Amino acid sequence: MSASPATDVFDTSHYASGLRSRLRRSFELGAKYYLYDVPRYFWMRKKMQLPVLDWKAYWNPVRSFRNETYLQLPLPPHYEEALELLFHAGVRIGNPRSRTEALTGLWWEARTAPGDVIECGAYQGATSLLLAVLGRLNGLSQRVLMLDTFAGMPEPSRFDLARRPGEFAPPTGWTEIIAQQAEELGVASRVEIHKGLFTETFDKIAPREPRFSFAHIDANIFEGTRDACEFVLPRITQGGAVVFDDYNGLLDLGARLAIDASLRGQGQTPSPLAECSAFLRR
Numbered sequence: 001m002s003a004s005p006a007t008d009v010f011d012t013s014h015y016a017s018g019l020r021s022r023l024r025r026s027f028e029l030g031a032k033y034y035l036y037d038v039p040r041y042f043w044m045r046k047k048m049q050l051p052v053l054d055w056k057a058y059w060n061p062v063r064s065f066r067n068e069t070y071l072q073l074p075l076p077p078h079y080e081e082a083l084e085l086l087f088h089a090g091v092r093i094g095n096p097r098s099r100t101e102a103l104t105g106l107w108w109e110a111r112t113a114p115g116d117v118i119e120c121g122a123y124q125g126a127t128s129l130l131l132a133v134l135g136r137l138n139g140l141s142q143r144v145l146m147l148d149t150f151a152g153m154p155e156p157s158r159f160d161l162a163r164r165p166g167e168f169a170p171p172t173g174w175t176e177i178i179a180q181q182a183e184e185l186g187v188a189s190r191v192e193i194h195k196g197l198f199t200e201t202f203d204k205i206a207p208r209e210p211r212f213s214f215a216h217i218d219a220n221i222f223e224g225t226r227d228a229c230e231f232v233l234p235r236i237t238q239g240g241a242v243v244f245d246d247y248n249g250l251l252d253l254g255a256r257l258a259i260d261a262s263l264r265g266q267g268q269t270p271s272p273l274a275e276c277s278a279f280l281r282r
């Protein structure tokens with residue numbers, strides 16, 4: 001039975017939400033993760049001249065199973081209202097509620113930093129639309145840039161041990177659906193939909209010298225994550241924040257490698273945010 005629009009907007013059909021499905025997922029993925037993925041990941045860290053033994057990676061299956069929020073922040077005003085508006089506009093949020101709420105709380109914390117919001121890996125647009133609606137309801141002036149192929153994951157590299165090309169392919173014509181939803185939500189003038197590889201979009205937007213108060217880097221694979229980090233991290237303003245959705249993910253050691261390589265020598269490592277996500281503050 002339906003609980004409420006603010007609950008039903010979270011689409012729990014494709015991720016492990018209940019205890020039983022989380023246990024099953026841990027057993028299914030755990031053995032390959034420990035016996036194959038992690039040793040290869042260590043070897044790749046060596047090749048990339050990163051400290052080899054990243055022991056914290058061993059904790060990822062536990063994080064995935066426990067689904068804990070590590071940084072508790074207040075949610076922005078109008079949060080429930082925004083979820084209801086999204087629900088009625090046909091938007092469904094694919095990321096788990098814990099990760100979405102932790103991200104939203106951090107976005108709110110960073111709201112006074114100058115600049116726009118960028119999501120590298122927007123998929124069906126739900127997270128970007130949520131932030132755009134909250135921006136409107138709270139009178140913020142920032143825009144939300146949504147970047148994706150909107151045609152599925154590009155070819156993974158040799159660093160990506162558990163991802164396949166074409167994953168996360170939305171139905172054809174999805175950018176038009178997002179544009180319609182943005183119109184219905186009253187945020188059409190607040191969002192920019194950039195279809196294509198991140199690097200193509202970066203070339204296009206670089207001349208206007210963008211600055212970001214908040215970034216969501218959620219590409220799951222090495223190359224997209226590396227490209228997003230290279231472009232976005234130096235453009236985060238003082239007081240801003242970055243969420244790496246998959247830093248502690250079971251299937252996303254390629255993304256973790258890219259993030260660690262991008263932050264090398266900067267004296268900063270991402271801190272756990274919720275379940276598999278992590279964050280940095282500037």
Ligand SMILES: C[S@@+](CC[C@H](N)C(=O)[O-])C[C@H]1O[C@@H](n2cnc3c(N)ncnc32)[C@H](O)[C@@H]1O
Nearest residue numbers: 121123127148149152153168197198218219224
């Ligand atoms: C897990 S999905 C993003 C989910 C989304 N952030 C959300 O909150 O619902 C990852 C996305 O990254 C995109 N992606 C990965 N590498 C990319 C690249 N180099 N250029 C464009 N999109 C990329 C994929 O197409 C995919 O849609």
